[in-house]
Amino acid sequence: MNNSAKRTLKYLSFAVFGMFFFSFALVPLYDVFCEVTGLNGKISQSEEGISYESNTGRDLTIQFVSHNAEQMPWVFKPSEKIMKVKTGKYSNATFFVKNNTDKPMTARAVPSVAPSNANEYLKKLECFCFEEQFLAPGEEALLPVRFIFDSNMPESINNVALSYTIFDITNYNDMEMAHHDGR
Amino acid sequence: MSSVIESHHDDHHHGPAKGLMRWLLTTNHKDIGTLYLWFSFAMFLIGGAMAMVIRAELFQPGMQIVEPEFYNQMLTLHGLIMVFGAVMPAFVGLANWLVPMMVGAPDMALPRLNNLSFWLLPFAFGILLSSLFMEGGAPNFGWTFYAPLSTTYAPPSVTFFIFSVHIMGASSIMGSINVIVTIMNMRAPGMDLMKMPLFVWSWLITAYLLIAVMPVLAGAVTMMLMDIHFGTSFFNAAGGGDPVLFQHIFWFFGHPEVYIMILPAFGIVSHIIETFSRKQLFGYSSMVWAMLSIAILSFVVWAHHMFTVGMPLAAELFFMWATMLIAVPTGVKVFNWVATMFKGSITYETPMLFAISFVVLFTIGGFSGLMLSIVPADFQYHDTYFVVAHFHYVLVPGSIFSIMAAVYYWIPKWTGNMYDERMGRLHFWLSFVGVNVTFFPQHWIGLAGMPRRYPDYALQFADWNMVSTAGAFLFGASQILFLFIVLKTVMGGKKATPQVWEGARGLEWSVESPAPYHTFSTPPKVN
Numbered sequence: 174m175n176n177s178a179k180r181t182l183k184y185l186s187f188a189v190f191g192m193f194f195f196s197f198a199l200v201p202l203y204d205v206f207c208e209v210t211g212l213n214g215k216i217s218q219s220e221e222g223i224s225y226e227s228n229t230g231r232d233l234t235i236q237f238v239s240h241n242a243e244q245m246p247w248v249f250k251p252s253e254k255i256m257k258v259k260t261g262k263y264s265n266a267t268f269f270v271k272n273n274t275d276k277p278m279t280a281r282a283v284p285s286v287a288p289s290n291a292n293e294y295l296k297k298l299e300c301f302c303f304e305e306q307f308l309a310p311g312e313e314a315l316l317p318v319r320f321i322f323d324s325n326m327p328e329s330i331n332n333v334a335l336s337y338t339i340f341d342i343t344n345y346n347d348m349e350m351a352h353h354d355g356r
Numbered sequence: 357m358s359s360v361i362e363s364h365h366d367d368h369h370h371g372p373a374k375g376l377m378r379w380l381l382t383t384n385h386k387d388i389g390t391l392y393l394w395f396s397f398a399m400f401l402i403g404g405a406m407a408m409v410i411r412a413e414l415f416q417p418g419m420q421i422v423e424p425e426f427y428n429q430m431l432t433l434h435g436l437i438m439v440f441g442a443v444m445p446a447f448v449g450l451a452n453w454l455v456p457m458m459v460g461a462p463d464m465a466l467p468r469l470n471n472l473s474f475w476l477l478p479f480a481f482g483i484l485l486s487s488l489f490m491e492g493g494a495p496n497f498g499w500t501f502y503a504p505l506s507t508t509y510a511p512p513s514v515t516f517f518i519f520s521v522h523i524m525g526a527s528s529i530m531g532s533i534n535v536i537v538t539i540m541n542m543r544a545p546g547m548d549l550m551k552m553p554l555f556v557w558s559w560l561i562t563a564y565l566l567i568a569v570m571p572v573l574a575g576a577v578t579m580m581l582m583d584i585h586f587g588t589s590f591f592n593a594a595g596g597g598d599p600v601l602f603q604h605i606f607w608f609f610g611h612p613e614v615y616i617m618i619l620p621a622f623g624i625v626s627h628i629i630e631t632f633s634r635k636q637l638f639g640y641s642s643m644v645w646a647m648l649s650i651a652i653l654s655f656v657v658w659a660h661h662m663f664t665v666g667m668p669l670a671a672e673l674f675f676m677w678a679t680m681l682i683a684v685p686t687g688v689k690v691f692n693w694v695a696t697m698f699k700g701s702i703t704y705e706t707p708m709l710f711a712i713s714f715v716v717l718f719t720i721g722g723f724s725g726l727m728l729s730i731v732p733a734d735f736q737y738h739d740t741y742f743v744v745a746h747f748h749y750v751l752v753p754g755s756i757f758s759i760m761a762a763v764y765y766w767i768p769k770w771t772g773n774m775y776d777e778r779m780g781r782l783h784f785w786l787s788f789v790g791v792n793v794t795f796f797p798q799h800w801i802g803l804a805g806m807p808r809r810y811p812d813y814a815l816q817f818a819d820w821n822m823v824s825t826a827g828a829f830l831f832g833a834s835q836i837l838f839l840f841i842v843l844k845t846v847m848g849g850k851k852a853t854p855q856v857w858e859g860a861r862g863l864e865w866s867v868e869s870p871a872p873y874h875t876f877s878t879p880p881k882v883n
Binding site (some may be wrong): 195 | 465466529532533536537540541542567568569570571572574575576579590593594595598601603604608666668788
């Protein structure tokens with residue numbers, strides 16, 4: 174094999190390894206992309222640039238939706254299904270959860286917003302979805318979410334659905350669950 | 357083919373070794389090409405048998421023959437085996453046989469790597485097929501293996517599936533490295549890039565695509581493996597991951613993969629149409645530029661496979677327009693083929709029949725692809741039989757027909773014998789009718805709303821499904837005829853001249869038929 178063939182071989186091998194690592198780089202890139210575009214409920218938690226003119230705020234209907242991931246036995250539902258809010262003004266809502274099993278369990282709620290272009294105008298100051306939730310057997314709780322919609326939100330958006338899916342992550346770091354129990 | 361090659365072993369300094377070890381240890385590009393082609397043909401028959409199970413179950417509404425769980429396994433393995441086991445190795449086999457002869461090189465640049473990349477394949481597919489006999493059955497999540505179906509809800513055999521994808525990916529990557537190093541460094545003096553035969557060009561571009569995306573596929577299955585066994589959450593929403601991320605990574609691999617399966621076909625068909633039209637190919641350089649632009653565009657259209665996951669409007673519009681843009685270079689190629697035939701003195705031997713029907717039927721598949729690229733229309737067509745009809749039109753009378761055309765076109769060069777022209781034409785017509793009867797009605801039942809991937813369907817789809825199944829069995833049976841024709845040609849037949857076809861040009865036609873075991877030990881002169 175001559176030298177130029179060796180050179181070709183070398184840069185092709187670099188390309189192969191480069192692309193393999195690029196596939197892993199796609200994971201953070203995807204997160205960044207979702208955050209910039211506000212997709213998948215990956216909203217920014219900063220209040221920067223938000224417009225608070227509560228006097229000029231307009232009416233907005235918020236629907237709260239709760240889902241249980243498959244085989245998640247907890248009771249999980251919004252205290253109010255529909256709420257009237259004003260843009261540019263803080264609002265509070267709560268979700269009721271109850272661990273109705275006889276085992277202590279940990280859960281995580283994953284948020285989503287529809288329509289997705291409402292996302293960039295929504296800021297959550299406090300949300301149970303920011304952290305894991307632990308409940309002892311039979312324990313119940315009211316989980317808060319405190320949010321505000323920017324008053325610059327386009328007029329075309331009058332209804333926003335805030336949806337949460339609750340997952341059982343009790344055994345999450347446990348290898349056994351990762352295998353089969355998690356089904 | 358051994359008998360044929362052995363009869364020439366005194367032509368050069370040494371011939372092939374005897375017996376089984378010849379095939380195990382060979383580093384000869386012709387031997388390895390033969391191995392690849394036979395392997396892909398075996399996989400074609402196995403994947404085809406699975407397609408017959410699927411079509412037999414769909415012959416009538418209701419569950420007749422197999423359990424739904426087994427149906428899902430057949431569906432998954434049929435897709436995986438046809439894509440990775442039949443179409444891709446067949447093209448690699450053709451590249452092995454033809455690229456060195458077409459560029460005037462004595463062999464591939466890395467002969468031992470070549471041996472390794474072939475011999476990985478039987479192991480990869482042995483592992484994949486063995487999962488059929490495991491507890492919980494074979495993979496059942498479709499060839500696109502979307503998470504979490506392929507992670508949280510997968511059968512235990514998914515780990516074997518991941519391992520086999522890793523091995524077949526390694527094989528493809530090594531094969532492509534070999535092709536690129538050969539083409540870039542071993543061309544005969546005087547053969548500039550823009551003088552290379554189009555099949556060589558098509559494979560150079562394909563090999564770059566493979567090197568760019570096979571590692572991404574390896575990354576995707578590695579992430580699956582870590583999610584399943586090591587507690588990570590790349591695709592698990594509970595742990596902060598996202599299943600949609602899987603689809604993005606998969607299709608970032610998957611769309612270039614689609615062109616990996618069609619670009620070599622473009623090269624093959626260009627040669628055949630040129631030969632049997634007895635004219636020089638119309639628009640050589642535009643053909644090269646068209647393939648290059650198709651390859652580059654293939655990296656920016658992946659999300660058209662997932663319009664319905666909930667993307668921002670701007671992204672949907674971008675992917676729609678980028679997808680539609682691909683129709684331009686593809687159209688250039690189709691017009692060039694037609695212009696090559698225009699006023700040519702055409703004869704209709706079997707390779708030409710397959711090549712012409714490639715142009716017509718691939719164009720139909722291309723047009724249904726254009727329909728699918730329209731975002732609002734795709735919301736209607738998504739995951740229906742219209743999609744099934746579309747990708748089978750570009751893969752069966754597209755890629756597979758081009759492979760068959762290539763076999764008929766070059767088999768006289770490989771074996772020294774002419775195939776039986778009458779039987780070849782019979783094979784063509786049976787396949788042509790079979791493929792259209794199978795897949796054309798699927799456009800209609802898809803538009804009428806029949807979803808893909810289900811073992812059962814609503815009654816109003818019964819008639820066309822019955823027709824489709826009849827066509828599938830006709831197509832399947834005619835491939836047995838193909839096997840017979842190939843075997844008969846290997847054993848004997850009318851002796852072929854070196855040029856074989858009156859209009860054939862190119863270095864591979866300058867050596868005798870069958871091609872000696874070693875060709876171009878000294879580089880030929882190219883003018």
